[in-house]
Amino acid sequence: MRSLVLGLQFGDEGKGKITDFISHPGSVIVRYNGGTNAGHTVVTDRGTFKFHLLPAGSLRAESIVLGNGMVIDPEALITEISSIRVENKDLKILVSSAANVVTKLHKAIDRAQEEMRGDNKIGTTSHGIGPTYEEKYSRNGIRIEDLADIDKIRKKLKLISTMRRSELENTEYNNPEKIEQLAVELSKYWASIGKYVCRTEIILHEMVTDNREMVFEGGHGTMLDIDFGSYPYVTSSNTISGGVHTGSGVSLRKIQRIIGVVKSYTSRVGEGPFPTELHGKEADLLREAGGEYGTTTGRPRRVGWLDIPLVKYASTLNDIDELSLTKLDVLGTFKTIKICTDYGKNVKNAINVLTGSEKADPSYMEMDSWGTLKEDEIREMVKKGYSSLPDEMRTYIEKVESLSGKPVHIISIGKIRDSTIQKE
Ligand code: GDP
Numbered sequence: 105m106r107s108l109v110l111g112l113q114f115g116d117e118g119k120g121k122i123t124d125f126i127s128h129p130g131s132v133i134v135r136y137n138g139g140t141n142a143g144h145t146v147v148t149d150r151g152t153f154k155f156h157l158l159p160a161g162s163l164r165a166e167s168i169v170l171g172n173g174m175v176i177d178p179e180a181l182i183t184e185i186s187s188i189r190v191e192n193k194d195l196k197i198l199v200s201s202a203a204n205v206v207t208k209l210h211k212a213i214d215r216a217q218e219e220m221r222g223d224n225k226i227g228t229t230s231h232g233i234g235p236t237y238e239e240k241y242s243r244n245g246i247r248i249e250d251l252a253d254i255d256k257i258r259k260k261l262k263l264i265s266t267m268r269r270s271e272l273e274n275t276e277y278n279n280p281e282k283i284e285q286l287a288v289e290l291s292k293y294w295a296s297i298g299k300y301v302c303r304t305e306i307i308l309h310e311m312v313t314d315n316r317e318m319v320f321e322g323g324h325g326t327m328l329d330i331d332f333g334s335y336p337y338v339t340s341s342n343t344i345s346g347g348v349h350t351g352s353g354v355s356l357r358k359i360q361r362i363i364g365v366v367k368s369y370t371s372r373v374g375e376g377p378f379p380t381e382l383h384g385k386e387a388d389l390l391r392e393a394g395g396e397y398g399t400t401t402g403r404p405r406r407v408g409w410l411d412i413p414l415v416k417y418a419s420t421l422n423d424i425d426e427l428s429l430t431k432l433d434v435l436g437t438f439k440t441i442k443i444c445t446d447y448g449k450n451v452k453n454a455i456n457v458l459t460g461s462e463k464a465d466p467s468y469m470e471m472d473s474w475g476t477l478k479e480d481e482i483r484e485m486v487k488k489g490y491s492s493l494p495d496e497m498r499t500y501i502e503k504v505e506s507l508s509g510k511p512v513h514i515i516s517i518g519k520i521r522d523s524t525i526q527k528e
């Protein structure tokens with residue numbers, strides 16, 4: 105089976121936990137977009153593991169592939185590889201020679217751009233993601249394979265710093281010595297990374313031919329897609345299912361199962377429209393119950409009710425087969441649970457609301473809560489399966505199915521790896 109796990113909201117839906125759940129010791133896990141701006145968490149009895157560049161499935165997988173669609177900070181890559189070796193020492197790692205390199209200069213530009221945007225700032229992670237993708241599309245990007253050749257790095261950095269003089273003006277990279285220092289620093293990474301680098305699309309094609317068990321793990325969420333998300337408050341890659349093809353070289357026609365992960369409420373880090381956002385005490389309650397603080401930046405996440413118009417838009421866009429619903433234990437904190445069913449009769453398209461060109465007048469339906477769940481109750485439910493979930497929770501899940509028009513198959517009711525249930 106070849107599956108794709110991606111988020112349908114604004115990121116942090118719990119994709120990492122779901123990728124880990126469907127991974128096996130023989131699996132190949134592939135990341136195809138983004139960089140260290142992603143933060144995917146898996147909690148096991150050995151501790152909490154946070155992944156930024158490596159896919160969350162790395163704990164159990166046989167092989168992982170970082171595809172050409174990614175932007176890779178080599179220093180972060182080396183750190184993450186050394187951490188995963190402790191947990192999965194035989195893990196095979198492949199890094200695309202065509203992936204682009206995030207440098208400190210790009211991080212400095214990211215910060216400078218945000219400052220220049222002033223009140224219109226995006227609220228980026230400052231990890232240099234946007235500027236690195238800009239470099240890629242301007243065809244001046246430093247590719248991972250270039251790290252083998254200091255002259256190439258030097259030449260590219262000189263060109264980049266000349267072209268971006270005004271953005272670098274107030275940064276430490278506005279002088280040639282700093283650029284030379286950076287070139288030397290970047291060239292040193294090859295000794296650690298070079299052995300993983302290859303044309304990953306060729307190996308992936310062989311893996312598909314050999315019918316290997318594969319999981320593609322999306323970074324971020326559908327509403328952060330550069331084309332279809334809530335532009336301009338988005339990331340700089342294609343987060344949707346189509347990103348698999350351009351970001352790994354594997355055709356979407358080879359994917360048999362597309363799983364859209366939906367948190368049973370909504371969260372967003374950074375700026376941009378949020379039609380079902382909660383404020384004040386209710387927001388605080390949800391943020392604390394769900395631990396809604398960024399995995400990557402630690403920023404408090406904005407939170408709100410589940411948004412069905414958004415989920416429907418994202419489900420269609422990604423052509424998903426099924427939903428995976430997460431964090432139902434958290435939602436039970438509320439006495440009454442709300443779901444946004446509609447943006448109001450004057451709204452033409454959900455995406456107009458999400459890009460800010462139309463204003464929503466959201467309608468909500470109210471549902472009974474199942475209350476908070478104790479750890480031993482969760483364990484018992486996992487053992488006994490779907491039918492043992494509280495009636496109110498099953499009613500909620502089935503309501504999400506009927507409102508979204510998609511079946512829910514994987515249900516997550518707790519942080520820990522095992523607190524996951526298959527509906528059918
Ligand atoms: P991702 O970016 O989509 O992989 O999600 P993150 O890891 O950034 O954020 C999801 C957070 O929720 C992590 O801290 C997970 O450990 C946690 N989580 C995932 N599923 C559940 C769940 O069902 N219940 C609870 N309580 N926490 C969960």
Ligand code: IMO
Nearest residue numbers: 115116141142143227228229323324339373374
């Ligand atoms: P995962 O994979 C949540 C958001 C940032 C910011 C915007 C642009 O963990 O779901 P960037 O640094 O990418 O240029 O920032 O996108 N963002 C995320 N929010 N989860 C993520 O990833 C995100 N990746 C980017 O907060 O608003």
Ligand code: MG
Nearest residue numbers: 116143144399
């Ligand atoms: Mg995350």
